Structures are given as structure tokens and as C-alpha cells.
Amino acid sequence: MAASARPRGRRRDHHVAAGDSAQPAVRGGLRGRVGSVEVLAAVLVLVVVFRAPLSRLLSTPGSQTWTTVFVSVLTQAIPFLVFGVVLSAVIAVFVPASFFxxxxxxxxxxxxxxxSAAGVVLPGCECGSVPIAGALVRRGVTPAAALAFLLSAPAINPIVLTATAVAFPGRPMMVxxxxxxxxxxxxxxxxxxxxxxxSEWIRLPHRPELDGMSRWAAFWAAVRHDVMHAGGYLVLGAMAAATINVFVPQRWLRALGHDPALGxxxxxxxxxxxxxxxxADAFVAASLRDFSLTAKLAFLVVGPMIDLKLFAMQAGTFGRRFATRFxxxxxGLAVVVAVTVGAVLR
Structure with a gap:
């Protein structure tokens, strides 16, 4: 018995030694990874090294105007964005789809x-309306009604209409x-x-990342997800709006804006x-000064219904066959309706 115990002890010692020798290799592999902290550190080092040329670049009138437009769009839009994302998460997590x-x-x-009219009392951005519409389809709501809600909720809810009124002061007809x-x-x-x-164009949606989570955990997960995605796209949109206003030749914008169809x-x-x-899109539209109100209306109607991020979300939720047709x-329909309503209410 004693003799048989010794080999076992030796084998255990051998495994422990092997584990000890393998551990530094794993740690070394982890050290070799480049993460967000390393990237941030590299960016900060570059900023310090190139501080003088960056200061000269940012002191130019064009750069200062770009920064002013960019910050103003973000400052006006972020409160509406955060409020809308929180309410969207509340609806997605705490209101059962069977209620609809x-x-x-x-x-x-x-x-x-x-x-469609339910969008007036159910606030949320397009990032939240896609999963809600998917849940409605999964719970047996007719796809036509779920898709109508998907399109209307981001565009006619009180937060968006209030933001539009703030972005276009003195123009209630835009709202x-x-x-x-x-x-x-x-x-x-x-x-x-x-x-x-x-029906075969729609692949029934599923959100496995929220399955098995408590309501509050799912709520905070939805908030974090939508804030990161919607906030990122807002920053890109504000950057693009500032770039268009500053660096695109004004004669180009005036030429496009003065032509009704091209605008x-x-x-x-x-x-x-x-x-x-x-x-946030109303603040971006209001900053495009050289375009007509009808063109800005087309921007406000089309954006919440179909854009690059929505196409990706719709394809991921309902399938590519659906997205490429829908x-x-x-x-096309949003542009036609926007032009018609703009002409009637002008």
C-alpha cells in the first residue's frame, strides 16, 4: 500500500510542476495582448509628442468652427438620447409583449x-424599436402591425417630437x-x-443575450447596449454634420439646396x-442651413425608418431576405410621403 502511494504522489507532484511551468506562459500570452488601455496610452503618448502641430491645427478658424458645431449638436442631443434609451429599455424589459x-x-x-399610433405613447429610439417589434412577432402579433410600430415609434414619440420642436424653434409646422x-x-x-x-421572408427573432437574466439585469444590459450603439452613431453623425458645415464648399451645398429635387x-x-x-437627428438637420425645410423633413422621416445601422439590425433580427426588400x-415611400406632406403644409 505504501509503495503504491508513492507513485501517485510523484504523479501529483509532476502535474503540479507542469501547471507551475505552464502558468507563466499563459500570463506572458496575456501580457502580449493589445487592449483598449494600451491603445488609449498610445494615443495619449502621440498627443503629447505632437502637441505643437495639433495645437496649430486646432487653432485654425475652420477647426474651431468644426469643434463648435460638433459640441453644440452633442450637447443638445445627448439628454434626449439618454432619456429615450432608458424608456426604450423599460418598455423592452418590463412591459410584456403579450400586452400589445x-x-x-x-x-x-x-x-x-x-x-402605428402606439408610437405616440411608447417612446423609444429605433435601436429599441427593432427588438420590441421582434418580440411582438414572436408573441404572435401580425407582422404588418409589428413593422408599422417599428417604423412609427422612433419618429412620432413625444421625446422625438419635443426634440424636433427644440431644434426648430418658431417652426411648429415642422413638428x-x-x-x-x-x-x-x-x-x-x-x-x-x-x-x-x-411569411417566409421573416426569420423569427430571438434575443439570447437577455435570456436567463433578471429584469433589472436585463434592463441595465439593454441600456448599456443601446447607449453604446446609439451614442456612437450620434458622435459619428455630429462629426459628419460638422464636417459638412465646415469643410464641404458652401457653393456645393447651396447648389444642392437650391435645387428642390437634389436637396x-x-x-x-x-x-x-x-x-x-x-x-438627435433633428439637431443635425437644423444645422444643415443651406437646405429647404422639405429636404430637412425628408431627412427626419427617412432617418428613423431606414439607415445603415437599422438595416444591419433589421437583417440580424428578421433576416436578410426581409431587410433587402423592406x-x-x-x-422610396418615406421620400414620397415627406415631399407630399412638405408641399401641403408649406
Missing amino acids: ARALPRHPALAVPVA VARGLASLITACAMGWLWLALGR VLTLAVLAVVLSVCSE APATF
Whole structure:
């Protein structure tokens, strides 16, 4: 028995020794990784080294104007963005999707305008409306109604309309035009899906990252996710708006802005590219001084319904077959409705 115990002890000592020798290798591998701290340190070192040329660059009138526009857009937009993200997380986590299923009419054609109008009392940005619409479809709500809600909620909720009023002081018709054009577009797209949509185009959504979490944990996870994503796109949008205002030749903007058709198409495409959150896009649109109110209205109607981040989110939630059909149709219809409403309310 004693003899048989010794080899076991030797084997255990051998494993411990092997583990001890392997541990520094793992630690060394971890030391070799480049993380965010290392990147930040490198950036700070570069800033210190090139402090003089950077100071000269930032002291130019163009750079100072760029910084002023960028900071002003962020300062005005961030409170609306944060408030909208928090409310969106509350709705996504604490309000059961079955409530919406019971609240909607059973007839799909009637459920579409009701779901569209629900965006008035259910605030949230487009980042939150996509998972909510996915949950509605998963709980048995007709896809047409869920898609109408997806389009309307980011555009006609009270936070967005209030932000629009703040961004366009003295122009209450911009608020009315945005709400009306967005509501019409959402209803029309819902009815269009009823007429032409196919169930096989939609892949039923699932959000495994929130499964198994408590409500408060899921709430904070949703808030962190939406703030990081929406905030990042807001920064990019503010940078692009400042760049357009400062570095793009004003004669180009005046030429595009003075041509009604080109101005509308330019800002509609710009809304897709910039991907600014709906709580903040009104401030970006207001800063584009050389474009008409109708072109700015197209920017405000198109942006919350289809942009680059929304296309990616819709493709990830409902599938690529859905996104490649739904996005172009939404863009075209939103532009037409915005121009029509802009002409009527001018």
C-alpha cells in the first residue's frame, strides 16, 4: 500500500510542476495582448509628442468652427438620447409583449394604424424599436402591425417630437409635418406588407443575450447596449454634420439646396449614411442651413425608418431576405410621403 502511494504522489507532484511551468506562459500570452488601455496610452503618448502641430491645427478658424458645431449638436442631443434609451429599455424589459397582442385589433388591416399610433405613447429610439417589434412577432402579433410600430415609434414619440420642436424653434409646422409624414409612411408600409409580404421572408427573432437574466439585469444590459450603439452613431453623425458645415464648399451645398429635387435626395441619402439616432437627428438637420425645410423633413422621416445601422439590425433580427426588400421600399415611400406632406403644409 505504501509503495503504491508513492507513485501517485510523484504523479501529483509532476502535474503540479507542469501547471507551475505552464502558468507563466499563459500570463506572458496575456501580457502580449493589445487592449483598449494600451491603445488609449498610445494615443495619449502621440498627443503629447505632437502637441505643437495639433495645437496649430486646432487653432485654425475652420477647426474651431468644426469643434463648435460638433459640441453644440452633442450637447443638445445627448439628454434626449439618454432619456429615450432608458424608456426604450423599460418598455423592452418590463412591459410584456403579450400586452400589445391583447391591445391590438384582431383584424390585421385595423391593427396596422393602431400599432402605428402606439408610437405616440411608447417612446423609444429605433435601436429599441427593432427588438420590441421582434418580440411582438414572436408573441404572435401580425407582422404588418409589428413593422408599422417599428417604423412609427422612433419618429412620432413625444421625446422625438419635443426634440424636433427644440431644434426648430418658431417652426411648429415642422413638428406636425414630421409626425404626420412618419405616421402615414408607417401605416402605408404595414398595409403594403399585408398585400405583398410573405411569411417566409421573416426569420423569427430571438434575443439570447437577455435570456436567463433578471429584469433589472436585463434592463441595465439593454441600456448599456443601446447607449453604446446609439451614442456612437450620434458622435459619428455630429462629426459628419460638422464636417459638412465646415469643410464641404458652401457653393456645393447651396447648389444642392437650391435645387428642390437634389436637396431632398441628398438629405434622404445623408440620413441613411449618417445613421443618427432619432432623438438627435433633428439637431443635425437644423444645422444643415443651406437646405429647404422639405429636404430637412425628408431627412427626419427617412432617418428613423431606414439607415445603415437599422438595416444591419433589421437583417440580424428578421433576416436578410426581409431587410433587402423592406429597406428600399421604406426609403422610396418615406421620400414620397415627406415631399407630399412638405408641399401641403408649406
